[in-house]
Amino acid sequence: MKITKKEVEYVAHLARLEFAEEEKEKFTSQLNDILMYMEMLNQIDTAGVEPMSHAIAQKNAFREDSIGESLDNEAALANAPDPRGDFFRVPKVIE
Amino acid sequence: MKYEAVIGLEVHAQLLTDTKIFCNCSTKFGAAPNSHTCPICLGMPGVLPVLNKKVVEYAIKMGLATHCRINAQCSFARKNYFYPDLPKGYQISQYAEPLAEFGHVDIEINGEKKAIGITRIHMEEDAGKLLHDEHNPVSYVDLNRTGVPLIEIVSEPDMRSAEEAAAYLKRLHEILVYLEICDGNMEEGSFRCDANISLRPWGETAFGIRTELKNMNSFRNVQRALEYEIKRQQYILDDGGEVVQETRLWEDGQGVTHSMRSKEEAHDYRYFPDPDLVPIDIGRDWVDEVEKNLPELPLAKRERFMGEYQISAYDAGVLTVSRALADYFEEVAKRSGKPKIAANWVMGDILKFLNEEKKDIKDCPITPSALADLIGLIDKGTISGKMAKDVVEQMYQTGKAPTAIIEEKGMVQITDESTLSKIISEVIEANPEQVAQYRSGKEKVFGFFVGQIMKATQGKANPKIINDLLKKMLTKS
Structure with a gap:
């Protein structure tokens, strides 16, 4: 087993997800299955192969620095559950 | 520890x-x-x-x-x-x-x-x-x-x-x-x-x-x-x-x-x-393209100013605080041909005026060429350095050329020796006590005479000529 239940709990916490006990068990074994499958890739000799950071071969996709249209305030806040005035309103967070 | x-x-x-x-x-x-x-x-x-x-x-x-x-x-x-x-x-x-x-x-x-x-x-x-x-x-x-x-x-x-x-x-x-x-x-x-x-x-x-x-x-x-x-x-x-x-x-x-x-x-x-x-x-x-278009950086500019204009490290530091200020100074220095004097004017009066109003050098009402003209007028003896202090203030307030201000105010310096000699003898005659003190070795009163002459001429007397003439006239007779 590469992944323990504790690690599943840790990752879930980082992602702000809450799981029931049986779900944690299920994800632990599923994640282990995935990692075991990935292990197969390690059998391939990749010496001298550059690691990729992207799946497609394209590079340098740029845009020019020219101003386009922004959303109006109403549209920007349309999905906010609790807007106030021009703002999104959220529970107070001070780190 | x-x-x-x-x-x-x-x-x-x-x-x-x-x-x-x-x-x-x-x-x-x-x-x-x-x-x-x-x-x-x-x-x-x-x-x-x-x-x-x-x-x-x-x-x-x-x-x-x-x-x-x-x-x-x-x-x-x-x-x-x-x-x-x-x-x-x-x-x-x-x-x-x-x-x-x-x-x-x-x-x-x-x-x-x-x-x-x-x-x-x-x-x-x-x-x-x-x-x-x-x-x-x-x-x-x-x-x-x-x-x-x-x-x-x-x-x-x-x-x-x-x-x-x-x-x-x-x-x-x-x-x-x-x-x-x-x-x-x-x-x-x-x-x-x-x-x-x-x-x-x-x-x-x-x-x-x-x-x-x-x-x-x-x-x-x-x-x-x-x-x-x-x-x-x-x-x-x-x-x-x-x-x-x-x-x-x-x-x-x-x-x-x-x-x-x-x-x-x-x-x-x-x-x-x-x-x-x-x-x-x-x-x-x-990278080459970007490098080609890099401006001169502060440190390089500072060193160049010290070498090219013979100004101190401190002055070069002040004058290169921003690119705009450095450009301003450099233009005054080049146009006037007197970099050290240019540095003093920019760091002294110009920065003082700007700081008082929290203004940027880009908004300075005195153009570099006007300041260079002023430096030229002092150099030619048209006005004294002391008069120039007033002129530069007027220039800052009105944006006018130095010559225009000098003309308006009739500020031209008195350099004519016979005019000055006449004023000096009047001052000497009016103050026999101080003359006696000077002749008995109290050279400090020299400053008193200069002050009186400046007062009589409303500050327009050329200080260098005054110094020479006064010294001569106090010692003789």
């Missing part, structure tokens, strides 16, 4: 592009909240960020100006964390492959030069702004700043005092502003600094436990916060205690740092390459 401070700085500089790093929204400061937003910077599902080319260009500029290696390939990564000012749940930054590395910035303290290493410079997006309600447990979120381009400049832990840290920070700031890629406004947050600081016993090479300092929004506060933190850590260590590795906030009003007391939870950002953005190849030709 004697300790050595080890300081490293992380600087975030907002880049002066018109649009955000990954979308077409404006970066202009001060707009109505959430009015510079779009589905991309709001982090809506299914949108695709596209990199602003100018951001890369500006970052290359800073890399070159700080002697970094510009990496042939760089890429973006996601830094994952939750905070309400970060709508996507991750910040797009650079991690394993930053744009630039291995640079340095030279500082000078008390005439001693030192190179401060730059670990890396990378591009990233800024987060939004939170306004905390003072009475209710809520915060208000403005996402206009979300996606504004930043470069983060990470130094090596090379600084050994708060003074060195402040000097390094000033150099970085100066370079960014010279390059015209950042406005450098610390109060508005376009130039922000966090510091890592630890102490170690003198002579020790291993690092001590560090704290990270935040919330210092001026050069002075960076220095004060570091000085405070050095003392704080020293007390702990002298007491046999151990410094806690934590983030501390500078409290300007109290002049102390205090622990942020965030929940003890190690940050785990789970960086991974951002699949929405393709890698960036920076060819040699692009």
Whole structure:
């Protein structure tokens, strides 16, 4: 087993997800299955192969620095559950 | 025990592009909240960020100006964390492959030069702004700043005092502003600094436990916060205690740092390459192109001014504080052909006037050529240096040419010897007591006579001629 239940709990916490006990068990074994499958890739000799950071071969996709249209305030806040005035309103967070 | 401070700085500089790093929204400061937003910077599902080319260009500029290696390939990564000012749940930054590395910035303290290493410079997006309600447990979120381009400049832990840290920070700031890629406004947050600081016993090479300092929004506060933190850590260590590795906030009003007391939870950002953005190849030709267009940087300018215009290191430092000021001085120096005198006028009267009104040199009502004309008039003896002080003030207030002011006020200097001799003899005759004192060896009264003559001529007498004539006339007969 590469992944323990504790690690599943840790990752879930980082992602702000809450799981029931049986779900944690299920994800632990599923994640282990995935990692075991990935292990197969390690059998391939990749010496001298550059690691990729992207799946497609394209590079340098740029845009020019020219101003386009922004959303109006109403549209920007349309999905906010609790807007106030021009703002999104959220529970107070001070780190 | 004697300790050595080890300081490293992380600087975030907002880049002066018109649009955000990954979308077409404006970066202009001060707009109505959430009015510079779009589905991309709001982090809506299914949108695709596209990199602003100018951001890369500006970052290359800073890399070159700080002697970094510009990496042939760089890429973006996601830094994952939750905070309400970060709508996507991750910040797009650079991690394993930053744009630039291995640079340095030279500082000078008390005439001693030192190179401060730059670990890396990378591009990233800024987060939004939170306004905390003072009475209710809520915060208000403005996402206009979300996606504004930043470069983060990470130094090596090379600084050994708060003074060195402040000097390094000033150099970085100066370079960014010279390059015209950042406005450098610390109060508005376009130039922000966090510091890592630890102490170690003198002579020790291993690092001590560090704290990270935040919330210092001026050069002075960076220095004060570091000085405070050095003392704080020293007390702990002298007491046999151990410094806690934590983030501390500078409290300007109290002049102390205090622990942020965030929940003890190690940050785990789970960086991974951002699949929405393709890698960036920076060819040699692009770097060459940027390098070709780099302006003269402050340090080089300073050294050139000292050599070319024979001015002191201090004067060269003052005159190169901004590119606009340096250009102004240089034009006055060239047009007048008197660089040292030009330096004195610019640093003295001109900067005094501007500072009084908190104006920038770009808004100076006196053009460099008008100031050069004034210097020429003094040199020719048309007016005295003392009269010029009044003229320059009039020039500043009215924007008129020096000759026009001199004519209007009838300020032309009296250089005619016979006119001056007549005035001098009148003064001598009126003050027999002082004449006797002078002749008995009390040479101090000489100044009294000069004052009387100046009074009689409303300050228009040429001081040099007065000196010569007065000396002659007091000693003879």
